[in-house]
Amino acid sequence: MTDEALGWEVLACEGAARAGLLRTRRGVIETPVFMPVGTLGTVKGVRFEELEAPDTDARIILGNTYHLWLRPGAEVVRACGGLHRFTGWGRAILTDSGGFQVFSLAHMRKLTEQGVEFRSHIDGRPCFLSPEISMEVQAALGSDICMAFDECPPGQAAHEAARASLELTARWAGRSHARFHDLQREGADAGRPANDEGNARQALFGIVQGATHLDLRRESLSRTVEVGFDGYAIGGLSVGEEKPVMYEVVEAIAPEMPADRPRYLMGVGTPEDLVECVARGVDMFDCVIPTRNGRNGQAFTSRGRLNIKNARWATDTRPLDEACGCAVCRRHTRAYVRHLYAAGEMLGAVLLSHHNLAFFLDTMRRVRQAIRSGEFTRFRREFLVGLGSGVE
RNA sequence: GCAGGGGUGGUCGAGUGGUUAAUGGCACCGGGCUGUAAACCCGGCGGGUUCACACCCUACGUAGGUUCGAAUCCUACCCCCUGCA
Numbered sequence: 001m002t003d004e005a006l007g008w009e010v011l012a013c014e015g016a017a018r019a020g021l022l023r024t025r026r027g028v029i030e031t032p033v034f035m036p037v038g039t040l041g042t043v044k045g046v047r048f049e050e051l052e053a054p055d056t057d058a059r060i061i062l063g064n065t066y067h068l069w070l071r072p073g074a075e076v077v078r079a080c081g082g083l084h085r086f087t088g089w090g091r092a093i094l095t096d097s098g099g100f101q102v103f104s105l106a107h108m109r110k111l112t113e114q115g116v117e118f119r120s121h122i123d124g125r126p127c128f129l130s131p132e133i134s135m136e137v138q139a140a141l142g143s144d145i146c147m148a149f150d151e152c153p154p155g156q157a158a159h160e161a162a163r164a165s166l167e168l169t170a171r172w173a174g175r176s177h178a179r180f181h182d183l184q185r186e187g188a189d190a191g192r193p194a195n196d197e198g199n200a201r202q203a204l205f206g207i208v209q210g211a212t213h214l215d216l217r218r219e220s221l222s223r224t225v226e227v228g229f230d231g232y233a234i235g236g237l238s239v240g241e242e243k244p245v246m247y248e249v250v251e252a253i254a255p256e257m258p259a260d261r262p263r264y265l266m267g268v269g270t271p272e273d274l275v276e277c278v279a280r281g282v283d284m285f286d287c288v289i290p291t292r293n294g295r296n297g298q299a300f301t302s303r304g305r306l307n308i309k310n311a312r313w314a315t316d317t318r319p320l321d322e323a324c325g326c327a328v329c330r331r332h333t334r335a336y337v338r339h340l341y342a343a344g345e346m347l348g349a350v351l352l353s354h355h356n357l358a359f360f361l362d363t364m365r366r367v368r369q370a371i372r373s374g375e376f377t378r379f380r381r382e383f384l385v386g387l388g389s390g391v392e
Numbered sequence: 393g394c395a396g397g398g399g400u401g402g403u404c405g406a407g408u409g410g411u412u413a414a415u416g417g418c419a420c421c422g423g424g425c426u427g428u429a430a431a432c433c434c435g436g437c438g439g440g441u442u443c444a445c446a447c448c449c450u451a452c453g454u455a456g457g458u459u460c461g462a463a464u465c466c467u468a469c470c471c472c473c474u475g476c477a
Contacts, residue, residue, distance in 0.1 A: 035427095062427075064427085094427095096427050101429090104427090104428080104429080105429070108429085147427080207427090236427095237426090238426040239426085267426055268426060273426075286427060287427080288427085292425065292430065292431095293425060295430080296424085296432065311422095341431095344431080349431050353431095
């Protein structure tokens with residue numbers, strides 16, 4: 001077992017922005033990177049072939065502990081050889097720990113020091129998730145990057161509540177770390193690549209909380225770093241706080257995160273958020289927006305958002321985004337996609353999801369290239385102007 | 393021809409004397425969605441004036457009538473469906 005689960009190298013910086021290489025046991029990932037969300041072992045509406053195609057070329061996707069734990073169950077995935085073999089996705093996978101569900105399912109869970117008791121959103125039966133169980137599930141899934149089990153408080157959490165939450169998250173970070181490394185030593189990791197010469201273990205990221213309170217964020221950061229992780233994430237943003245506040249927190253905290261580790265901003269964001277947070281020092285992102293909004297009829301374009309449901313596109317024979325070279329934009333018109341969507345045809349949602357992911361991933365490619373060539377400042381300015389120009 | 397049933401807003405369909413511009417569904421129009429309880433949720437939806445409160449028109453097959461008041465009751469007519477001839 002190699003000591004380092006991940007390789008991390010910064011290739012270029014511009015201001016706080018950095019372009020780097022993240023070496024996982026399943027391939028090299030150029031950063032800044034956007035990770036499509038595939039909660040249940042599927043990036044909804046998009047086949048793996050399409051995620052691997054040049055116009056998209058996703059190098060790493062997400063899976064979710066909570067959802068896969070409930071269905072089909074960790075042991076089913078383990079019995080099938082881990083999440084990669086189970087799904088047929090051979091590139092890297094990062095699994096979230098279930099911490100976000102502590103927030104998103106807040107009204108149907110009970111929080112204790114030991115862990116969280118959820119009522120299953122599927123059938124209502126009680127299910128207990130803890131740092132240890134989350135690590136066990138993630139080992140069974142065999143993801144390449146695991147996340148510590150955290151508590152994600154609402155963005156508006158007051159100082160006192162945010163402190164209590166942060167401290168619980170810090171204790172859970174220690175427990176996650178301990179159980180994770182025991183499991184690695186025990187060989188519980190179901191996802192070791194067949195051709196893995198280095199016999200690399202899974203990686204584990206810690207999560208910084210503290211809501212919008214910078215003193216708490218700094219404290220959370222130092223306590224998380226104290227535990228020692230392969231990478232560090234900012235959690236608990238884009239969960240109800242105002243956008244300028246989110247940018248402030250990222251701007252203050254990201255540059256203070258260990259420079260020799262990747263920095264991951266969880267759950268963010270819109271195209272604008274990606275560029276703005278890269279500018280503030282973030283390397284990794286994930287968000288459901290491109291797929292969820294795609295399924296709900298919205299296309300992201302270089303000129304802003306386009307609601308395909310709008311009557312104005314009924315006979316528009318242009319692609320979703322005239323500046324986009326994705327497979328959908330090369331072949332289909334707004335009129336056709338709108339027709340599919342209006343008719344309730346699943347292909348409408350599929351095409352929008354594909355385009356949105358291609359747009360997000362292409363944006364990140366351009367971001368990386370801009371940083372490497374020292375033109376990120378200009379890129380950022382022009383990109384934002386483009387987004388604000390409006391779809392005609 | 394006789395008997396019975398029925399004609400309601402873009403559409404299907406409630407409503408059988410008084411908060412009825414008229415319940416619902418669909419269609420249509422618009423908005424939202426940030427570590428996915430989401431192919432979901434919310435709003436609008438006769439016309440006109442008004443920023444708005446509000447007001448004015450026009451509406452339940454057609455034309456009359458009864459009534460303080462009618463989509464609802466009465467009469468005639470038109471049309472549709474079912475059964476019998």
